[in-house]
Amino acid sequence: MSDFETLIYEQPAPGVARIVMNRPAARNAQNLQMGYDLNAAFDRAVADDSIKVIVLAAADPHFSSGHDLRGDGGVVLGQQPVVSNWGGFAQPGAHGRFAREQEIYLQNTRRWRNLPKPTIAAVQGRCIAGGLMLAWACDIIIASDDALFCDPVVTMGVLGVEWFVHPWELGARKAKEFLFTADNWSAQEAHRLGMVNQVVPRAELESSVLAMAGRIAAKPAFALAMAKQAVNQTLDIMGQQSAIDAAFGLHHLCHAHNKEVFGTVVDPGGVPAAVKR
Numbered sequence: 001m002s003d004f005e006t007l008i009y010e011q012p013a014p015g016v017a018r019i020v021m022n023r024p025a026a027r028n029a030q031n032l033q034m035g036y037d038l039n040a041a042f043d044r045a046v047a048d049d050s051i052k053v054i055v056l057a058a059a060d061p062h063f064s065s066g067h068d069l070r071g072d073g074g075v076v077l078g079q080q081p082v083v084s085n086w087g088g089f090a091q092p093g094a095h096g097r098f099a100r101e102q103e104i105y106l107q108n109t110r111r112w113r114n115l116p117k118p119t120i121a122a123v124q125g126r127c128i129a130g131g132l133m134l135a136w137a138c139d140i141i142i143a144s145d146d147a148l149f150c151d152p153v154v155t156m157g158v159l160g161v162e163w164f165v166h167p168w169e170l171g172a173r174k175a176k177e178f179l180f181t182a183d184n185w186s187a188q189e190a191h192r193l194g195m196v197n198q199v200v201p202r203a204e205l206e207s208s209v210l211a212m213a214g215r216i217a218a219k220p221a222f223a224l225a226m227a228k229q230a231v232n233q234t235l236d237i238m239g240q241q242s243a244i245d246a247a248f249g250l251h252h253l254c255h256a257h258n259k260e261v262f263g264t265v266v267d268p269g270g271v272p273a274a275v276k277r
Helices: 032-047 093-113 130-137 166-170 172-181 187-192 202-217 221-237 240-262 271-275
Strands: 007-013 016-021 053-058 119-123 126-128 140-144 148-150 198-200
Touching (some): 007 032, 007 202, 016 202, 032 053, 032 093, 093 130, 093 240, 119 202, 126 130, 148 187, 166 172, 198 202, 221 240
Parallel strands (some): 016 053, 053 119, 119 140, 126 148
């Protein structure tokens, strides 16, 4: 069932679908093809009534190094069905840039966050920038004991990744520390702050995730969907979605500033440092 260019889709246990990002040579960086492969794979799992839990995993050694800064891999945005109501991707300046990131980053991630089935991220190795967005979109995060988390986007002259839930995941003061320093934070620290549900030995990551998925899959599907929606709606009532949209606007203000000052949407002096992480 691996009929995706950048993913492997499998059913490792009854009631469980596992989507495995499979660009290990690129540290599972997310290009346009992977973004739309992920969306199609999530849709497949949601449409299959035999599936009750979705696991998002990644080929070793790393979960994801974030967005692929080398380009779109030949895929042209807008030549495939889009997930948002946005168009104008080829428009010049901020218009096209804002539309593009609404589609491939903000609205895609929002859609995955709101899938009606429980999702578990299995994180090992590096989880950087856009990799955080994937993990944060999932309901549960189980990390290996060698996992490292980092958002180095401030180093690149932008306030943080597009799915800006840092204060919700870490609390306000730790979110500021995480962003300002761009340090790598361990799985143990992420667990202490409540961002990660469990930390397990690397060799036990797959079995631990499947064990939890099995326990969840034993529950009634509709009750699971309603429990997930109740929690997400609580966050929404607390203002999470409005806060994400507000931060997205500031994200694009940073892009516009960098374009005016440096001629590119990120600070070129910060890109090498961020890519090395």
